[in-house]
Amino acid sequence: xGTATKKTIQQLVSENSNYFQMAISVDCVIFGFDxxxxxxxxxxxxxEEFHNEWSLLGDLVHLSENPDAASYRVLKEKTGLDDxxxxxxxxxxxxxxxxxxxxxxxxxxxxxxxxxxxxxxSHNELHWxxxxxxxxxxxxxxxxxxTCLEQLQSKVSEHPIxxxxxxxxxSLRELQTLYEAILGTKLDRRNFRKKFLMMNWLxxxxxLEQNVTHRPGRLYRFKMRKHLQTTERKNAVAxxx
Amino acid sequence: xGTATKKTIQQLVSENSNYFQMAISVDCVIFGFDxxxxxxxxxxxxxEEFHNEWSLLGDLVHLSENPDAASYRVLKEKTGLDDxxxxxxxxxxxxxxxxxxxxxxxxxxxxxxxxxxxxxxSHNELHWxxxxxxxxxxxxxxxxxxTCLEQLQSKVSEHPIxxxxxxxxxSLRELQTLYEAILGTKLDRRNFRKKFLMMNWLxxxxxLEQNVTHRPGRLYRFKMRKHLQTTERKNAVAxxx
DNA sequence: GCAAAAGTGTTTTGCGTACACCCATGC
DNA sequence: GCATGGGTGTACGCAAAACACTTTTGC
Numbered sequence: 001x002g003t004a005t006k007k008t009i010q011q012l013v014s015e016n017s018n019y020f021q022m023a024i025s026v027d028c029v030i031f032g033f034d035x036x037x038x039x040x041x042x043x044x045x046x047x048e049e050f051h052n053e054w055s056l057l058g059d060l061v062h063l064s065e066n067p068d069a070a071s072y073r074v075l076k077e078k079t080g081l082d083d084x085x086x087x088x089x090x091x092x093x094x095x096x097x098x099x100x101x102x103x104x105x106x107x108x109x110x111x112x113x114x115x116x117x118x119x120x121x122s123h124n125e126l127h128w129x130x131x132x133x134x135x136x137x138x139x140x141x142x143x144x145x146x147t148c149l150e151q152l153q154s155k156v157s158e159h160p161i162x163x164x165x166x167x168x169x170x171s172l173r174e175l176q177t178l179y180e181a182i183l184g185t186k187l188d189r190r191n192f193r194k195k196f197l198m199m200n201w202l203x204x205x206x207x208l209e210q211n212v213t214h215r216p217g218r219l220y221r222f223k224m225r226k227h228l229q230t231t232e233r234k235n236a237v238a239x240x241x
Numbered sequence: 242x243g244t245a246t247k248k249t250i251q252q253l254v255s256e257n258s259n260y261f262q263m264a265i266s267v268d269c270v271i272f273g274f275d276x277x278x279x280x281x282x283x284x285x286x287x288x289e290e291f292h293n294e295w296s297l298l299g300d301l302v303h304l305s306e307n308p309d310a311a312s313y314r315v316l317k318e319k320t321g322l323d324d325x326x327x328x329x330x331x332x333x334x335x336x337x338x339x340x341x342x343x344x345x346x347x348x349x350x351x352x353x354x355x356x357x358x359x360x361x362x363s364h365n366e367l368h369w370x371x372x373x374x375x376x377x378x379x380x381x382x383x384x385x386x387x388t389c390l391e392q393l394q395s396k397v398s399e400h401p402i403x404x405x406x407x408x409x410x411x412s413l414r415e416l417q418t419l420y421e422a423i424l425g426t427k428l429d430r431r432n433f434r435k436k437f438l439m440m441n442w443l444x445x446x447x448x449l450e451q452n453v454t455h456r457p458g459r460l461y462r463f464k465m466r467k468h469l470q471t472t473e474r475k476n477a478v479a480x481x482x
Numbered sequence: 483g484c485a486a487a488a489g490t491g492t493t494t495t496g497c498g499t500a501c502a503c504c505c506a507t508g509c
Numbered sequence: 510g511c512a513t514g515g516g517t518g519t520a521c522g523c524a525a526a527a528c529a530c531t532t533t534t535g536c
Contacts, residue, residue: 006289012341019264019301023257024334024345048247060260063343067334091332091347093265093308100253102304104265104345106332173514190517191499214513215506414487431490432526449534455486456533 025105026071027058027141028086029148030079032114033165037130038181039114040145041078042137044125049099050138054129056145058105071108078126085111085164089151090144097140109148111164156182160201163222171209171217172196266346267312268299268382269327270389271320273355274406278371279422280355281386282320283378285366290340291379295370297386299346312349319367326352326405330392331385338381350389352405397423401442404463412450412458413437 007015030041042054057078061070068088076082086108093104114128131149136142156162162178176192196202202220209216248256271282283295298319302311309329317323327349334345355369372390377383397403403419417433437443443461450457 005287006292007287008289009340012288016264016301016341019304020262020342021304022263022265022302023260024263024265046248047253048249051247060257061263061334063260063262064336066336067332067345088331090329091308093302093347095305095307099250100257101261104308106334171515188499188501189515190501193516194518195498212514213508215508215515217515412488429526429528430488431528434489435491436525453487454535456488456535458488 022102022104024061024067025058025103026061026067026074027056027105027107027144028071028074029056029089029107029109029145030075031109031111031131031152031165032128033178033181034114034128036177036181037132038178039128040131040134042127042129042134043078045138047099047138053136053138054127054134054141055138056107056141057126060103061106067106071106071110075110075112079112079117081112081117085161087151087155089148092140092144094140105144107144107148109152111152111161113165113167115167153183160199160222166222169205169207169219169221171219173217175220263343263345265302265308266299266344267302267308267315268297268346268348268385269312269315270297270330270348270350270386271316272350272352272372272393272406273369274419274422275355275369277418277422278373279419280369281372281375283368283370283375284319286379288340288379294377294379295368295375295382296379297348297382298367301344302347308347312347312351316351316353320353320358322353322358326402328392328396330389333381333385335381346385348385348389350393352393352402354406354408356408394424401440401463407463410446410448410460410462412460414458416461 032039032041041057043057045051045053045055057074059070059074059077061067065073068086071086071088072082072084075084075086087110089107089109091104091106095102097103097105131145134142134145137145156179162175162182165178166174172193175196176187176189179192180187201223203223205219205221207219209219273280273282282298284298286292286294286296298315300311300315300318302308306314309327312327312329313323313325316325316327328351330348330350332345332347336343338344338346372386375383375386378386397420403416403423406419407415413434416437417428417430420433421428442464444464446460446462448460450460
């Protein structure tokens with residue numbers, strides 16, 4: 001791939017045929033928010049070598065399949081959801097990362113409404129785990145999780161993507177708790193509320209929380225729930241305090 | 242990779258052997274700064290199919306080689322430089338992106354001092370191109386270049402990495418012109434100087450520019466030239482105006 | 483002396499941040 | 510009535526932004 005004379009494709013293919021021996025996988029870090037905690041959807045590894053370890057949801061990319069499509073497929077198969085927030089983060093390709101051979105994996109993270117799937121969760125050994133309680137995982141998945149969490153923290157501070165983790169209607173308290181769970185910090189309630197209301201991203205749906213043991217909060221809906229998944233780059237705003 | 246019973250590695254390998262038919266490449270977007278312009282190092286494609294198109298510097302990842310090592314190897318082979326700033330950006334894996342078969346490429350960008358290599362530039366059809374003047378490229382390399390440029394713009398606004406593009410000693414004017422070239426904006430000279438001098442990242446080397454047709458500016462050296470390549474994440478500071 | 487860029491400070495403004503009290507509801 | 514969180518406004522400090530004139534050098 002680096003000589004001076006022009007090659008035909010046939011030459012290129014035959015010269016490099018021994019390189020076409022790798023596999024590509026996608027691994028999805030699927031985040032959810034429940035019980036005031038950031039959680040991630042994991043499956044028991046199906047490899048004996050990692051028999052007691054948890055693993056990210058992933059699969060090999062088919063020979064005639066795009067990586068993005070493969071990650072959507074994995075999500076659809078495991079959660080029943082399509083039309084989700086999904087973003088490529090990093091590619092992990094250490095030579096010895098997979099015991100079965102040279103498998104390079106492209107890591108994605110996804111944000112879903114944890115209440116909204118429930119579907120294929122019971123069968124398979126599929127469970128939600130609090131992100132903070134995961135210490136060891138199969139393969140290099142612990143590192144992948146860390147990288148995706150950092151990416152989430154960084155994105156969330158500049159782009160309004162957290163709405164993908166919430167039900168359609170939510171209170172400001174839920175929204176703030178979610179930010180706090182992701183960022184691992186405490187935020188000032190008044191400043192937080194002020195900021196979000198001024199952003200004009202929320203619509204007051206004129207409903208109140210139900211079944212709470214205290215004064216119920218107002219519920220809001222995100223104005224551009226679907227739209228922002230693709231245009232979020234334009235809305236760079238720091239969420240601080 | 243998604244059934245319920247445990248598998249041995251041997252089972253896994255044999256079941257999935259048909260997936261091990263892909264190749265991985267790395268492509269490096271090598272940025273340099275010269276003549277007040279941001280430039281990128283390109284090579285004439287060695288494929289007949291793209292005989293008049295420019296291509297990024299890349300190569301197939303060897304079967305027992307890590308992707309990061311492969312990108313360092315490409316850089317070393319083409320510029321003679323090691324110890325450079327190099328960062329993974331994104332992986333491009335569209336099914337039909339390469340005419341020779343399923344080749345998924347991991348894109349990196351690199352920042353080098355354009356004056357400091359010169360080495361292997363003459364042979365091969367290797368040339369520096371102003372980033373703004375590149376319109377078509379071989380494969381999907383135009384898209385890769387755009388993605389890496391966006392990444393550079395974003396990083397540069399928060400981390401002091403631009404020093405990798407400058408010679409050891411430089412004037413504040415050069416530094417500012419570099420920021421302007423990368424970001425495509427004009428910056429206020431007084432605010433820019435103030436900011437950098439207050440950051441305390443620069444050492445005044447007590448020398449003046451040579452061979453300029455006007456009052457010569459003072460030269461500075463970056464205090465942590467080597468160090469910051471690995472610790473730059475800690476220094477998140479917005480470069481604005 | 484003139485062109486070209488170096489060098490230098492002040493003022494304004496907006497945003498982030500800290501902070502305390504009353505209100506509505508469930509029990 | 511009390512516990513729990515909902516809801517609200519103000520004051521301060523800092524950093525970004527806007528802005529103009531004098532100085533030094535080469536020609």
